[in-house]
Amino acid sequence: MGLLFGFFWALALFCTCSFSLSPDGKTLLEMKSALNDSKHFLQNWIETDPTPCNWTGITCYLHDQTVHSINLPYMQLGGIISPTIGKLSRLQRLAFHQNSLHGSIPSEIKNCTGLKALYLRANYLQGSIPPELGSLSNLVILDLSSNSLRGSIPSSIGFLTHLRFLNLSTNFLSGEIPSVGVLRYLKNNSFTGNLDLCGLQVQKLCRASMGFPVVLPHTDSNSGEGVSAVPTKRLSHYLNGVLIGAMSTMGLALIVLLSFLWICLLSRKGKLGKKYLKVDKQLDQDTGAKLVTFHGDLPYSSHEIVKKLELLDDDDVVGSGGFGTVFKMVMDDCSAFAVKRIDKTREGSDQIFERELEILGSIKHINLVNLRGYCRLPSSKLLIYDYLSLGSLDHFLHEHGQEELPLNWNARLRIALGSARGLAYLHHDCCPRIVHRDIKSSNILLDKSLQPHVSDFGLAKLLVDDEANVTTVVAGTFGYLAPEYLHSGRATEKTDVYSFGVLLLELVTGKRPTDPSFVKKGLNVVGWMNTLVGENHLEEIVDKKCMGIDVETVEAVLDIAARCTDANPDNRPSMNRVYQILEEEVMSPCPSEFYDTHSDC
Known part of the structure; x- marks a missing residue:
């Protein structure tokens, strides 16, 4: 037992x-x-x-x-x-x-x-x-x-x-x-x-x-005590007193001097601020034109900026957006900015213009195009943005870029991830939330490191609360629009998610949503993709010019695109969820190589 x-x-x-x-x-x-x-x-x-x-x-x-x-x-x-x-x-x-x-x-x-x-x-x-x-x-x-x-x-x-x-x-x-x-x-x-x-x-x-000390000098109140005999101690105290007095006087004088200089700087800064807010009256005595900058981002006088704006002509045109013509403005120090000219006679442009300023002027994000300021002139309204050297994803992907600097698979993943991050910020982190309504490759701009920046969301409607989360003005570009948006004109975050799914397919296939190869078959890019995936013809989907293809991540991206372009908007994930999936399933396998657009993972 x-x-x-x-x-x-x-x-x-x-x-x-x-x-x-x-x-x-x-x-x-x-x-x-x-x-x-x-x-x-x-x-x-x-x-x-x-x-x-x-x-x-x-x-x-x-x-x-x-x-x-x-x-x-x-x-x-x-x-x-x-x-x-x-x-x-x-x-x-x-x-x-x-x-x-x-x-x-x-x-x-x-x-x-x-x-x-x-x-x-x-x-x-x-x-x-x-x-x-x-x-x-x-x-x-x-x-x-x-x-x-x-x-x-x-x-x-x-x-x-x-x-x-x-x-x-x-x-x-x-x-x-x-x-x-x-x-x-x-x-x-x-x-x-x-x-x-x-x-x-x-x-x-x-x-x-600029010559100002970061930390003012100070003394140690305990130094010199308990070290020597009494007579030496008294002498030490005397010398310390003289030294402290001298340093105090010098310190006080230094503080007064710094205060005076700081007041002068603040005064000068205030004057500069006023120059940023209004165009010099000598330039616009009759028209009352106004220049406004955000966050002190334009280190030029109003005179310099307005002079450059007035010199813009057809030779400086770099494209056209949803609101008008886009110019490249180069300052004397060779810094470049993109200037979007809004047609004053366009219906509703005043309201759109003011709303875009209110939204964009307060937003800064690594994957959103930065609005530096705006200028009101009698003949036009001008928005001043950062200039992004590689232009739009549409131009880079479908026109010149493929021969000069082909977009390999890792670069496309980076663009997808950054675009998702920018759009998720608009949907979930802005207050009130913002619906873009025109997500497409020509509204994804690339800097010289191929970092994507979402642009042209001035037409976005503000979502004040959960009870008022739709807009009723149809906008956007054919091929990217969700079916329910085309039918009802009601735009929500889920219509943006659909457009982003189409953008993912564009990155995978290298084809525009209106490419003749499937439009002539009576299909859009979503129907074409679903047909080929159902027939297991993955090799026909992927852009043949794209190097460094990884089959597993291609399948993951196609799966995300399919979920984004689901016919039922309720079945589509949120942009936060899309960004999360992209980050976990696409970026995680090889983060070090992911940020090197010239290496294969």
């Missing part, structure tokens, strides 16, 4: 040891305890499992079952990121974006030495950027945008030699951006929306570089 009891006790002990949760699993449960999982997405994270590898959002290495990645975006998670994250030493991807996390970024994350991708954007994270992030030598992607981070950018970030993508935009960061390592070569897109940042990267002069 005792032998039998011993056998069962040993068996129970064996089972307990065999099925106890792994160390990484215990760490994840500690992290869960610091999170507020209000929607119960993490309810299958339970301690009775031997391994966390089947838990929501968790993937593991096959050979030892340690955690490889944590993918928990869009989960409505609250709480904080637990410092125990540092115990996951083999973690390569951490994705907590689009949640409601608060608190600071734990410095213990430095112990995740294998980390390659860190996504924490669109939360409520506070505090400063931990300098310890510079210890993550394998980091390729760092996205901390759209939080409440403050303080300076640690110079240690610049020494992340593998870093290919950095986004610190839309925070409250301040001070000079370090010009070290990879930080030296980053552009304004990585820092947009941090109004107190300065440096070459954002083309904003820092006060320190």
Whole structure:
């Protein structure tokens, strides 16, 4: 009997040891305890499992079952990121974006030495950027945008030699951006929306570089005490008193001088501000023309800008958009801007013009075209945008670009992802929300690094609340329009999703939605795609000029396009969901190569 009891006790002990949760699993449960999982997405994270590898959002290495990645975006998670994250030493991807996390970024994350991708954007994270992030030598992607981070950018970030993508935009960061390592070569897109940042990267002069000290000198009140004998101590006190008095006088004089200079600068800045707001009366005494700029983005006087605007002619035309002709305006320092001329006689243009200014003037996003300002002249209304050197995706994809710089598969994926991110921002992060209504390849503009920027959403209707979420004016371009929009003229976010699905098909096929090869068969691009997919003719769908094709990601993109172009708008995903799927299923397999448009993944 005792032998039998011993056998069962040993068996129970064996089972307990065999099925106890792994160390990484215990760490994840500690992290869960610091999170507020209000929607119960993490309810299958339970301690009775031997391994966390089947838990929501968790993937593991096959050979030892340690955690490889944590993918928990869009989960409505609250709480904080637990410092125990540092115990996951083999973690390569951490994705907590689009949640409601608060608190600071734990410095213990430095112990995740294998980390390659860190996504924490669109939360409520506070505090400063931990300098310890510079210890993550394998980091390729760092996205901390759209939080409440403050303080300076640690110079240690610049020494992340593998870093290919950095986004610190839309925070409250301040001070000079370090010009070290990879930080030296980053552009304004990585820092947009941090109004107190300065440096070459954002083309904003820092006060320190103008001769002002960043920190005023100070003294240590405890220095010199308890060191020598009494007589020496008295002499020391006397000398210290003289020295402190002298330094105080000098400091006071310096403060007065700085205050005087600062008042002068503010006064000059105010005068410059007035010059930006109105055209010099000597130029427009009779017409009352007005120039307005947003965020101080145009470092020129009104006289310089208006003079250049008046010189624009047919030789400067670079295209035409939904509202009029687009010109290229080149300033004396060779900076270029795109100027969209609105026809004053166009019906409804006054209302559209004012609404576009109200919307675009307040929006800055890495994947939206930046409106710098506008000018009202007697004969026309002019919008001033950033000039994007490679023009539209339509022109680049279908005309000159294929021979000069072919769009390989990775480049197309990058364009798809960035366009989805910009459109998702309009739908979900703007208040009130914005429906674009004319998503198409000619409204996706490319900069010199092939970063996409969604343009021409001035016709967007503002969605004031959930009860008024439709518009009734038909706009858009044939081939991209959702069927219900054509029939009813009612535009919602889901009509934009349909148009984006068509855009995905355009990137895959290299054909415009109105291409004769399927229009003559009585099909649109969606019907043509569905027919070929049903017949398993994938090779006929993919653009033959596209290099570096990966069959698995092509199928994933086609699946997303099919869901976006579903005939029933209720079955279409939101743009946030589309962006999430693209990021997880398309970008995740090879993030380092994804940002190199000339390499194959």
